[in-house]
Amino acid sequence: GAGVSQSPSNKVTEKGKDVELRCDPISGHTALYWYRQSLGQGLEFLIYFQGNSAPDKSGLPSDRFSAERTGGSVSTLTIQRTQQEDSAVYLCASSPDSNEQFFGPGTRLTVL
Amino acid sequence: AQSVTQPDIHITVSEGASLELRCNYSYGATPYLFWYVQSPGQGLQLLLKYFSGDTLVQGIKGFEAEFKRSQSSFNLRKPSVHWSDAAEYFCAVGGAGGSYIPTFGRGTSLIVHP
Numbered sequence: 001g002a003g004v005s006q007s008p009s010n011k012v013t014e015k016g017k018d019v020e021l022r023c024d025p026i027s028g029h030t031a032l033y034w035y036r037q038s039l040g041q042g043l044e045f046l047i048y049f050q051g052n053s054a055p056d057k058s059g060l061p062s063d064r065f066s067a068e069r070t071g072g073s074v075s076t077l078t079i080q081r082t083q084q085e086d087s088a089v090y091l092c093a094s095s096p097d098s099n100e101q102f103f104g105p106g107t108r109l110t111v112l
Numbered sequence: 113a114q115s116v117t118q119p120d121i122h123i124t125v126s127e128g129a130s131l132e133l134r135c136n137y138s139y140g141a142t143p144y145l146f147w148y149v150q151s152p153g154q155g156l157q158l159l160l161k162y163f164s165g166d167t168l169v170q171g172i173k174g175f176e177a178e179f180k181r182s183q184s185s186f187n188l189r190k191p192s193v194h195w196s197d198a199a200e201y202f203c204a205v206g207g208a209g210g211s212y213i214p215t216f217g218r219g220t221s222l223i224v225h226p
Contacts (some may be wrong), residue, residue: 004155033213040219043156056213082158091155099144099163099212103155 002026004104006092009109011101012110013082021107025094033101034067034077043091048076082111114139116205118217125193126225133188133220135203143188146204146214147177151210156202162186173197 005024013019024030034046045059049069061067064082069075079086089108093101115138125131137143144163148156160171167179177188186203200221206214 031212035216043216045213045215048213093156098226099206100146100158100161101156101214103148103157105153105155 004094004102006090006091006104006107008101008107010108010110012112014112015084016081018080019082019109021079021090021092021109022088023074023075023077023092023094023104025073025092026096029072029094029096029102030072031095031097032069032075033082033093033095034075035093036061036108037089039088046077046090060065079109082109084111087111114143114205114215116203116217118201118203118220120220121218122221122223124223124225127133128192129154131188131190131193131197131222133184133201133203133222135188135217136184137186137205138184139205144206144214145177145179145205147171147175147186148166148202148204148216148221149173149179150200150202152199158199159188169205193222195224197226198222 007022030051032049035043047067048056064080067077087110091104091106093103095101117136146161147159149159150156158171159175162179170176173181175190179186200219202219203217204214
């Protein structure tokens with residue numbers, strides 16, 4: 001079946017612009033995670049959605065970052081007023097049970 | 113707080129040689145442990161996981177890992193490495209289902225020489 005998809009695969013933007021990154025999880029998966037992966041670094045947790053519960057936003061680095069998940073499915077990560085340090089690969093993962101995660105291919109964001 | 117340490121940033125092996133990637137964790141209860149692999153330009157793929165039971169777990173692509181509670185370790189092994197195994201490997205630790213946010217190590221880059 002279809003895996004986790006993310007769009008766009010690459011995004012180049014200018015400093016100060018807003019960007020939206022999309023994640024389509026595997027159908028039926030109740031949990032959804034966003035991570036940031038900077039060059040040569042591990043995965044930095046950003047936000048976690050589980051069913052209809054309030055999301056865990058404890059990993060968001062600043063108030064410029066926000067995310068929503070509509071209808072318990074598609075999720076959008078928004079970064080406002082992008083900065084050069086926001087350049088990274090943004091990974092989305094979904095899970096049927098908040099244990100094993102299934103990752104998308106990521107969106108590579110470059111802020112000029 | 114939970115944490116994961118992967119002490120080796122890079123490991124280089126010859127094709128056909130054996131491999132062991134180290135992972136040490138810190139967790140207050142019985143951990144759930146995972147190994148993921150990331151090929152260049154790809155997302156992460158689960159290799160294997162440990163929740164309970166037999167401490168030696170088998171995964172895909174010929175990988176295995178052993179949970180050693182006394183050493184807080186979950187090392188990944190493969191008896192004979194193939195060139196296609198060159199990738200980034202991440203160890204992760206988490207807890208039971210419900211509100212669950214795993215912690216990932218910084219990764220180990222595996223280089224395979226022909």
